[in-house]
Amino acid sequence: MAATLLSLLTLTIFSSILHSSKALSVNYYQQTCPKAESTITNVVKKGMMNDRTVPAALLRMHFHDCFIRGCDASVLLNSKGSNKAEKDGPPNISLHAFYVIDNAKKEVEKMCPGVVSCADILALAARDAVVLSGGPRWDVPKGRKDGRISRANDTLQLPFPTFNISQLQQSFSQRGLSIEDLVALSGGHTLGFSHCSSFQNRIHNFNNATDVDPSMNPSLAARLRQLCPMHNKVKNAGANLDSSPTVFDNAYYKALLQGKSIFSSDQALLTTSRTKALVSKFAASQEEFYEAFVKSMIKMSSISGGGTEIRRNCGAVN
Incomplete structure (x- = not known):
């Protein structure tokens, strides 16, 4: 019963998202990379076997990504030269398990080079983190592009644990x-x-x-x-x-x-x-x-980012 309700709910929410963001679709990779989702799930499972904190880390990472510049994987970019990236901003210092996303990207790139964005991989991994921890499953709308801007100072816009x-x-x-x-x-x-x-x-x-x-x-x-x-x-x-x-x-x-x-x-x-x-x-x-x-989660993970590319490496722009 619960699964049926969740399926109906997912369809309803997805329909409303289509009106606001035509780029996202649950079937986005059906033709171009049909095994992307199952591949990402397997990488998350493997990460969990080594570290039980991985699900919490991936869920928090996705949240922190979407709240800054929209869901564009800017949280995954590494600092370079004089630019200090989001992952090195004060609220993100304790983020971890970036290697899970990197490993998923490597596996997906082997199958479908230049097709699946890091932002979509993060959204799917966050969903898998919930499901593999005993939570509900949903169809993730896909089609996000990766951003090229990541600034540590922007992380001060995140909601703090001290907020009223x-x-x-x-x-x-x-x-x-x-x-x-x-x-x-x-x-x-x-x-x-x-x-x-x-x-x-x-x-x-x-x-x-x-x-x-x-x-x-x-x-x-x-x-x-x-x-x-x-x-x-x-x-x-x-x-x-x-x-x-x-x-x-x-x-x-x-x-x-x-x-x-x-x-x-x-x-x-x-x-x-x-x-x-x-x-x-x-x-x-x-x-x-x-x-x-x-x-x-569907609503938050559909916050439009300013992404313009599919990164080959999630830690660096192309």
């Missing part, structure tokens, strides 16, 4: 994304891990009255303070984003309602009646979350 609800809404609306998209896409935090620096503001010197954010579950706050002391010197110290960090489920929303979210931006979703109602809906029904997530 009005800052989050503004960031998403600037990219044509709704409040429902904001809450649904935040569910991507069901996968992964965060370094201490991203939630330090909630567990030390929260305000003049208290050291710890009073909205955070006290036992979680105590554990995080132990993991991340004020002058933390452990390079990779941090915490998982929910209780099942390698499984794509609705545990994130359940934890959020219990005061067990990690970021200020997560907690912010409980500060308006509309966003809180969506959190409650997704916590109560994993199927409703999956449907909303699929809809929002």
